[in-house]
Structures are given as C-alpha cells and as structure tokens.
Amino acid sequence: MSTLVIVESPTKARTIRNFLPSSYRVEASMGHVRDLPPSAEEIPEEYKTEKWAQLGVNVESNFEPIYVIPKDKQKIVKELKAALKQADELVLATDEDREGESISWHLLQILQPKVPIKRMVFHEITQEAIREALRNCRTVDEQLVHAQETRRILDRLYGYTLSPLLWKKIARGLSAGRVQSVAVRLLVSRERERRAFRSGGYWDLKALLEHTQSQFESKLVSLGGIKVATGSDFDETTGKIAQGRNVVLLDEAQAEALKQRIFGKPWTVTNLEEKAVTRKPLPPFTTSTLQQESNRKLRLSARQTMQIAQSLYERGYITYMRTDSVHLSEQAITATRECVEQKYGKNYLSPKPRQYTTKSKGAQEAHEAIRPAGNHFRTPQETDLSGAELSLYDLIWKRTVASQMADSRQTNITVELKVEDAGFRSTGKRIDFPGFLRAYVEGSDDPEAALEDKEVLLPPLKVGDHPNCKQLEVVGHETQPPARFTEASLVKTLESEGIGRPSTYASVIGTIIDRGYVQLKNNALIPTFTAFAVTNLLEKYFPDLVDIRFTARMEDTLDDIAAGEAPWLPYLQKFYLGETGLEHQVKDQESKIDTKIARTIELEQLGDENDPIQYRVCIGKFGPYIEAGKGEEMITASIPQDLTPADLTPDVIRELVGQKAEGPEQLGTDPQTGTVIYVLIGPYGPYIQLGLESEDNKKPKRVSLPKGVDKESVTMDMALGLLALPRLLGTHPETGAKIKAALGPFGPYVVHDQGKEGKDYRSIKAPDDVLTISLERALELLAQPKTSGRGGRGKKEIPPLRELGTHPEDGEPVNIYDGRYGPYVKHGKVNASLPKDSAVEAFTLAQGLELLAAKAGSSSSSRSKSKTTKTASKSTAKTTKTTTKKSSTTRKKTTS
Secondary structure, three states, X not given: OOXXXXXXXXXXXXXXXXXXXXXXXXXXXXXXXXXXXXXXXXOOHHHOOOOOHHHOEEOOOOOEEOOEOOHHHHHHHHHHHHHHHOOOEEEEOOOOOHHHHHHHHHHHHHHOOOOOEEEXXXXXXXXXXXXXXXXXXXXXXXXXXXXXXXXXXXXXXHHHHHHHHHHHHOOOOOOOOOOHHHHHHHHHHHHHHHHHOOOOEEEEXXXXXXXXXXXXXXXXXXXXXXXXOOHXXXXXXXXXXXXXXXXXXXXXXXXXXXXXXXXXXXXXXXXEEEEEEEEOOOOOEOHHHHHHHHHHHHOOOHHHHHHHHHHHHHOOOEOOOOOOOOOOOHHHHHHHHHHHHHHHOHHXXXXXXXXXXXXXXXXXXXXXXXXXOOOOOOOHHHOOOOHHHHHHHHHHHHXXXXXXXXXXXXXXXXEEEEEOOEEEEEEXXXXXXXXXHHOOOOOOOOHHHHHHHHOEOOOOOOOOOOOEEEEEEEEEEEOOOOOOOEHHHHHHHHHHOOOOXXXXXXXXXXXXXXXXXXXXXXXXXXXXXXXXXXXXXXXXXXXXXXXXXXXXXXXXXXXXXXXXOOOHHHHHHHHHHOOOOHHHHHHHHHOOOOHHHHOEEOOOOOOOOOOOOEEEEEEEOOEEEXXXXXXXXXXXXXXXXXXXXXXXXXXXXXXXXXXXXXXXXEEEEOOOOOOEEEEEEEOOEEEEEEOOOOOOOOOOOEEEOOOOOOHHHOOHHHHHHHHOOOEEEEEOOOOOOEEEEEEEOOEEEEEEEOHHHOEEEEEOOOOOOOOOOOHHHHHHHHHOOOOOOOOOOOOOOOOOOEEEEEOOOOOOEEEEEXXXXXXXXXXXXEEEEOOOOOOHHHOOHHHHHHHHHHHHHHHHHHHOHHHHHHHHHHHHHHHHHHHHHHHHHHHHHHHO
C-alpha cells in the first residue's frame, strides 16, 4: 500500500520523509495552491462582466469566492494529481492552524481524491510526534475552514472596496486593510502626540557620597518638605507643570544656589527601608512575545523572525511557531526540568512543575508554546545552527528553560538622607538568589552580565549615620515626547488591543513599510505624509473601520465562527451589504470627499506664530509637497522622500520654500567654466548642480551628495570633486584598460572598463573616499574576490552567500547571491530577488523554489502572453466553475 503525504514546503517534506516508511511519498504544495484572483487578468472570462468581479467574491450570491489556481502553481497541481494517481491513500499534513486547515481543504477541492483521506496534525517535527500523529488522524475541520475563508473574504472586501477610493482621492498604489489601516492609525496618532508635545525643563542635584570607604549616589527629591519636580509632573501639551501639582520647580540658577548652600554641610541618614521581592519567570514564547523579544534583543524584524522560526520548525528544531498558547505538554515540562537540573543544579529548579495558562481570548487552536522540539532539548551548542538561526534558537531555548526554574529573590533598599532642608534618596538592589535569571533576563543577551547590572549595592548604612559628600553636581533635564513605536511595541499594542492575529503581524508590518506608509529608522516606525493623509480620510469618513474597539470585535466574531458559535454568512452580509455596511458607506461618502482636501494634511507647528505665510502639506502625483503663500500668491516646493512629518520643522519648511522662491543656494563659481555651482534639495535629497536649467543648458550636470554628507557640510572643493566624477585614475598594468572612480545610485565605486570584454566593479567603502582614492588602492580593490553582481562576461565565479540545497527537478544547486540590488536566489539561468527585509540566514529552499517558480512563470508568460492567457483562462474558468460549486455544496452541508 502506498501513501501520498502532502505538506506545504520542500524543507518540511524532507524532514518528515526521514520519519516515515518507504511506502510513504511526501510532496510539497508550496503553500496555497489556489486563492482569490490577484489581478483583473486572472479573473475567469465568464465572470469579467459581473459588477462584483473585481472583488473576486460574488456578493450577490452568498459571498461565493472565485478561486483560481495561479499560473506558478499550475505545474505543482499537475504533479500532485499525478502523484495521487499512484497512491492508495492521501494524508494531508499541513500546519495545524486555520491557514493550514484551509490549504488542506483547497487541496481536497482541487485533487478530488478517490482514495481514503486522512488529516494528520502535529506541532513539532520529530520522529515521536510524526508517528503519534499518524496514529491519531482526523478529518478536515470545516469550522476552521469557514473561519479562515470568512477572514480571507472579509479582508478582500475591506481592501478591494476601500483601496480604489484611496487611489481616486489621494494617490495610486495605496492600499487599505482591516489590520494594516488600524496599525497605521496607531503610528500616526503617536506622531501627532509627538508633534503636539511641548518640552519642559527642570533641574536637580546629584550627589556622590561615601561611607565606610564605599561610594554611592543620591538624588535630590524634596526641598523644604515639598517634592522636587520631575518629568512626570509636566503637562505634555504646555511644557509647564500640570495643574494641581504641589512641587518645587528649580531652574539652573536656583539649583546652582542650592548646591553652593548645602555643599560641605553635614548629611544624615533619616530613614532606611528594605523590602523583599520575589519575581517569577515569564512563560515560554508565543508568536507575539517571540517577535517582540527578537526585535528588542536581536534587532530582527517581525518578518525576519517568522521566516527564521519557520525554518527552525520545518527542520525539526522547534515546535510550531504560530501560537497564542503558553501551555507546555508534560513531555516538554519533563525535558525542561531535566535541562535545568543538568545545567544549573537542583536548587535552581522550581519546587513544582510550572504550568502556564493563556490569558488572550481565543488562543490559537490547541498548540503548545514555542519551545525546542522533542523530549530532549538540544542545547544551542549541540546544534549545527549558525547566524540568526542560532541566535533565535538560543533565545527560545533560554526562555523555555527559565520557565521551569526557581523564583528570583531580591531585596530592594531605599535610603532617605537630609542635608539642611534638602531631602535626598538612594536606592539599591541586592540579589539574594538569582533563580531563573541565571538563564534568562528579558531584553539582555548575556544573563550573567545582566545579573551584575541588576545589582546596585549600597554600603551598610543605618539611621543616624553621616556619610561624606565627595561630589555634588547640578543636573539639567528636558521632558521627552512619547516614544515612537518599534516593531516590538507595535506588536505588543496590537495584541493587547485584540487587533488581528500575531501570526499576521509580520506581514502587516512588512506591508505598511513596503507601501510607503512607514519608514524604519533606528528601529523606530515613523509614519510618512501618505500615512497621515490616508488616516485623516479614514478617520473622517469611515471612523468605525479604523476604530480599535470595532476592529477587535471583528476579531472576536471570527474566533466565534472558528468555534462554531456564530454563523459566517449573516456576519458577511451585515458587514458588507447591511444598512451601514461597507458597500453603502463607500457609495454614500465618495461624493462628499473633496480630493484637494483629502490630499492636504493638517499638521501642527508648520510655521511660526508671527509668520504671515500660510503653509500646507499636500500629496501630489510625484509625492508630498509644501504649498506656501498669502492670498492667491502660492509657491509649491517638493519634500524630499526621506523627510517624514517628524522632520518637518519651521526651519526646514522655510529652507525648502525659500529655495523655490528665491532660487537655490549658490556655493561658488566653477573656475574652469565660470558657471555658478548650486546646492539644492530635491525629491531624493540634497545635490550639487552646475548652472541652472535654460534653453542653452537643458540638462545641467547634477551629482547627489554621498550618503552621510549633509547640505551644510558641503565645501567648494568637495563640490568641484563631485562634479568632476567619474575620475580617471589611470590604466590597469595588465590590460591597459581605464580605471575610474565614480558615484552611482548605490554608492561610490571603482570600475575596470575593458570595453567589449566587460566592466569589473568594486564598491568603495570607508575609510576610502571616491574623491581621493588612488590608482594603487583601486587596483587592490579590483584584485579582491567579487562579492556582488549577477554574473556576466569577464567576471570571476562569485561564491554564494548561502547554499539552500538542490532543485527537486534537476538536482542543480539553488543558492543565494549578493547582487547590485540586494540578495537574490539563483537556479541555472533563473534569478529572483529576495523580498525586502528577508533574512538571508533564515531563507529556506521552499521559499527560494516558490520565488524561482513565480519568476520562471512570469518570464514565460511575457514571451507568449496572448496564447498563455487564453489557455490559462479556459483552464482556470473550468477549475473555478467546478471548485466554486463544490465549495457551495460543502458550506451548505456544514451550516445546515
């Protein structure tokens, strides 16, 4: 008897294959094998005339979806059908969550198997787990499928109904999403708070004291029995002390006078308090907490974290990485406690096994927390992992082990001191027993070092002691605006508010960055002008759709559908077709939305109070720009692409507008031509220009400033050097060909130009400078092995960044290389760029094969577009007609 097992990815297939008998054939579906049409050309011909066709959902007939098999999946489906013909049994082994259940259901609809069917589920890929799963197979869970389908249809209706409105009213290419639009609104709301924030200043004193030859710090907390103001006493909107606060606000002069008055006077300990504190370890990771902690500790994006975790799971290192549960199985608890005892000793083991309970409503199905796989946990050193994979596994291992360790016990010490009428306070912390902190300290990579940092030791003081003041200094402070969201804090907020699923946060954050709603700078998510415009429109005309509570209630309903506690069809009907449904809202509001107003952004502090000029920020065809003027006299000036609302200060506005009104800033005159050299700011940042545009000089020479060089630091010598690029450095001693230094879109470089034989490039990295690099140094760079480029004539063989494995069709290698436009995956002559923000260390063979298949499919379709489109249309229409009918039948059976 032969059995066909279908999983999602080749990596997972390879791992599972090792644990199954030879009569089992394991194949990969490469993710979803069908979906709603991604574009208008994918819609089957028979539906294209329907007014709802663009949605991909028949909103006039029970919200029936149009499912199509994408072109890049048609070959895979054909291969799976062929494999099924040789099998006596079909086992669907996709992931145990809504999406995995949906993939299995779609496979059944397409393959129409005539053999017995089993649904195998597991949360870790180990020999024991796979064998246990085979003994306990079930059928496809229709309720989970309904929940996933409802979610997919709801998201499609939301995005495909609102997005075209944004194209008309603001700009092409924008998108709206059930979770993404709320996430963008959170970022914009925080940025508004920051722009409205008014800073306040205050001063205090810090003392360095000594007692029994031990030094410790103490800070001023009161004066004359009244509390000294701190940052928490200020009103963020005025920058002044909040109304009703009885505090002493010191300026610099008053603080300095106090210092002079009390320095050299006797200090006395007036009170000492010790408080014992017990801390319990945190539960093991869920999807959300793993994304948060890897962002804080490892600086990985949510998308990168999930890609690496997916790879670790599919290779059998960790349990399933999409989970809201903090539960550990008995097997896992036993393995964890064995680990603790072996590595740290019995006294570090919690007296009883710890079991954690999930607090979030509708926790993700029946999974465990994320932990190392198996009944014996491999230490990070026992694995063959490296790079980001090793770092993430180490994080998961430590957090899991710490969850079964003893409590940490510490003593917090507070010492009150007085010198004349000034009250000071010193705080200390003594770790009496580190417990779980030996293994895991949140936010730290090195627990032992973190333990040392956590202890703040004070000398043995008692009431009445008189420590000596060795140093007394005046310290100034400024209140700070609310912190911007990082990926970690945004994920935490989304989860705490019940918005979306943690398993979707990575793609949501990736989307809002890719769509230009957010810029990621120094790990902070900074909303752009586009984000402000879209949020303003949605808040004004569709407030429910971006309301946090409304979105959270939607998530609750989807959970109820998954649990079989709510019908899916009435909910969709009310959401889309009801009296206040989305379709009616968009029709009613569209005519009320003035395009000019929608493209104008209201921002605080655009100008000074005494400036008579009115400033507005608008979104145009080519990006954001400033409108400035009095009455009918208006000037427009482009805003550079990397400038966000946070950077748009009155000074920046005046500079941009002034350049447009008065002309660009003159740097000097070119001594050879007598032409004026200007420094300008354009959409892509500051640049140098030789002369102005005119009939005689239609394309004046322009050179962007090198990365890291700002407009103010440009000198005349630098400008002349930049305008002289490319520099001829000399000739190559072996070929006689020219060697030049130049500045390109991706930075400075040297090039060995051999004409028809090709060009050989090398990047110039600091401390080398494109303006001063010598021929000798250029030859040294050119002699080094090439680390970028996609091949070509006269180029050396480039070692791959990473070898993914071999292609299942021809056994040829599939590798990742570093290219001019970033990393790409290569198989034979087919190259495909990795998605933005993808981690090379975590990229899997399955992901690479999917990219290559899509690239190969798009290339072949462009060569014979008309023929392929016609054939695919007929095939897809036929498949769709059948599967949609089947879909309807299945639903009727389930809901009756």
